[in-house]
Amino acid sequence: MIRPRAVPAGARAARARRRARRAGRRRLRTVVCLSAALAITSTVTAAYAVFSDASGLATTVSTAVLEPPAGLTVTQTCTPPATIALRGTTSAKGQDSLTLVTPTGTSSGDVLVAQVANRYGAYGGLTAPAGWTLLGRTTSGSAVTSAMFWRVATAAEPTSATFGLVGSSGVQMVGGIAAYRGVSTSDPVNAFGTAIGAGATASTPSVTTTRAGTMLVHTIVKRQEDLPPPAGTTGRWQLMSGNGTATAGATGADELFAGPGTTTSRTSTTGFSTEWVTHTVALRPMPGTPGAAAGWTASPSTWASGYLLERVVGSTVQASQAVSPVGATSATDGPLVNGTSYTYRLRTSYRGWTSLPVSVPFTPSC
Numbered sequence: 001m002i003r004p005r006a007v008p009a010g011a012r013a014a015r016a017r018r019r020a021r022r023a024g025r026r027r028l029r030t031v032v033c034l035s036a037a038l039a040i041t042s043t044v045t046a047a048y049a050v051f052s053d054a055s056g057l058a059t060t061v062s063t064a065v066l067e068p069p070a071g072l073t074v075t076q077t078c079t080p081p082a083t084i085a086l087r088g089t090t091s092a093k094g095q096d097s098l099t100l101v102t103p104t105g106t107s108s109g110d111v112l113v114a115q116v117a118n119r120y121g122a123y124g125g126l127t128a129p130a131g132w133t134l135l136g137r138t139t140s141g142s143a144v145t146s147a148m149f150w151r152v153a154t155a156a157e158p159t160s161a162t163f164g165l166v167g168s169s170g171v172q173m174v175g176g177i178a179a180y181r182g183v184s185t186s187d188p189v190n191a192f193g194t195a196i197g198a199g200a201t202a203s204t205p206s207v208t209t210t211r212a213g214t215m216l217v218h219t220i221v222k223r224q225e226d227l228p229p230p231a232g233t234t235g236r237w238q239l240m241s242g243n244g245t246a247t248a249g250a251t252g253a254d255e256l257f258a259g260p261g262t263t264t265s266r267t268s269t270t271g272f273s274t275e276w277v278t279h280t281v282a283l284r285p286m287p288g289t290p291g292a293a294a295g296w297t298a299s300p301s302t303w304a305s306g307y308l309l310e311r312v313v314g315s316t317v318q319a320s321q322a323v324s325p326v327g328a329t330s331a332t333d334g335p336l337v338n339g340t341s342y343t344y345r346l347r348t349s350y351r352g353w354t355s356l357p358v359s360v361p362f363t364p365s366c
Contacts, residue, residue, distance in 0.1 A: 066304060066348045066355035069296040069329075074344050077334070078288035078366035084182040084215040089252065091176035091237035097164040098173040108155040111183035113281055115175040116163045117146040117221035119241060119248045124167030132161065135189065135281065140196040143275035144248050146221040148192070150281070152185045174250040176237035180215060184284040190214050191263075191282035201269040202227055202276040209259040215283040218266055220251040223274035229253035230266030257282065290364030291334025292344065298329050299348040299355065308354055309333070312343040322349070336364050 087110055088103030098116055106112070116126065121142045128134065128149060137147035149163075165171055191214075193205030204218045220227050226249025229235030233253035240249045257263055263280065294309060306324030309331050310317050323331045326348070336342065342362045348355040 065301070066350060066353055067299045067301045068348055068355040068358050069299045069307065069346055070358065071295075071297040072344065072346050072358045072360050073295050074360050074362040075293045075295075076362075076364050076366070077291040077293050077332070079291065079335070081213065081286040081288050082182045083213060084180050084256065084283055084285050086236070086254065087179035087181055089176060089178045089236045091174075091239050091250065091252070093172065093174045093239060093241045095173065096168050096171055097162055098175055099160050099162040100175060100177040101160045102153075102157055103177065103179040106153050106157055106179040107181065108153055108157070109185055110153040110179045110181050111185065111188045111283060112151045112153055112177055112179050113217050113283070114149040114151075114161065114163075114177040115146065115219040115221070115250060115252055115279070116149065116173070117144065117175050117219075117241075117248055117250050117277070118165060118168075118171050118173045119144060119223070119246055120171060121145055123165050123171070125165075127164045127166060129158070129161045129163075135192050136194055136279070138194045138196060138277050138279075140198065140223075140275040140277045143198075143223045144221050144277055146219065146250075146277040146279060148219065148279045148281060150188055152188065153179065172241035172247055174221070174239060174241035174248055176219075176239075176250060176252045178217065178236055178252060178254065180283060182286055183215070184286050188283055189281060190284035191280075193280045195265075195278045196276065198275045199273050200271060201267050202278055204230060204266040204278045205280050206263050206265045207280050207282050208262045209257060209282045211284050212259050213285045214257050214259055215285075216255050216257050216263060217279075217281040217283065218251075218253045218255075219279045219281075220249075220268060220276060221278075222249050222251075222272070222276040223247075225249045225270055225272045225274065227251050227268040227270055227276075230268045232264070232266055287338055288366035289334070290336045290338055290366040291332060292336060292342070292362060292364070293330065293332050294344055294346070295330045296346060296358070298327055301348055301350070301355070302326060304348050304350040306349055307331075308347045308349045310345040310347075310357075312345055312359075313340065318342075338365055339363065 135148040191207035195205040236252040
């Protein structure tokens with residue numbers, strides 16, 4: 001029988017140490033493998049399953065998962081402007097010049113319309129204060145002459161405006177002024193017309209408007225008499241320049257016209273068969289306030305929360321709104337500014353994630 005050889009105590013200790021080191025390395029490999037497996041499982045779960053923690057995921061992961069909506073369109077909506085309304089009127093007469101007092105209550109941004117008429121012809125011309133725009137000046141024969149002006153009132157509006165004939169001497173003048181609120185300050189006059197004639201009846205010109213809700217200002221000047229306001233209008237002034245045959249009478253009236261379209265000619269009649277000039281001014285209302293109505297096809301990512309709609313001007317996000325649920329397919333935005341170039345941008349959203357955007361340009365014009 002062969003007896004086992006005795007192993008020294010020192011060798012046994014070294015062998016035990018080697019076995020312990022090998023066991024430690026096996027345990028470390030096991031831990032590393034388990035950690036890697038857990039990391040992979042955690043990433044897959046977070047990115048593609050329940051989206052339980054948005055804070056640790058890159059944006060690129062969310063854009064790959066969330067599908068954007070499709071077919072984004074934006075259409076214009078318009079809130080109607082305020083109705084044009086009269087602030088006040090004044091009228092006056094003079095000789096070789098006419099001073100019209102600014103109506104009480106006139107405010108910055110109101111539009112002033114002035115009738116400046118005189119007996120006889122146009123003479124050497126007609127001077128006007130700074131800021132007044134001449135629409136037209138017309139003479140019927142050589143008996144009466146009438147001019148129409150407009151102006152946008154300022155915060156420091158003068159208390160009166162004086163118009164003067166050039167080269168006249170002792171010529172009678174007459175007219176009136178009206179102030180209106182709610183008129184476009186950038187383009188106040190939508191249409192303007194003139195008519196002349198002679199006889200007992202004077203007729204205002206028919207004009208064609210392109211905007212709804214205009215205010216029609218009718219004026220009449222007639223030799224030797226002041227005609228009453230035409231039927232269908234509201235009278236604003238009616239006066240004579242003086243007494244005798246070298247006189248002229250002025251009449252001012254107005255009416256709201258629903259339009260747009262062609263206006264009705266208004267008539268006024270009295271006893272004298274004399275020369276006359278009539279004008280019609282169609283004042284344009286302030287533009288409506290624009291808005292936007294967005295529509296789209298819902299995202300196929302039916303588990304998403306909803307959408308993020310952004311209004312962009314240039315490269316700046318001017319406004320944004322959350323739209324929910326994900327089945328929603330429309331939203332509105334406003335008020336906007338006419339003539340401004342906007343871009344509307346829409347993304348599908350879920351918690352902290354958003355999809356790639358869809359966008360469309362939009363420029364309102366009410």
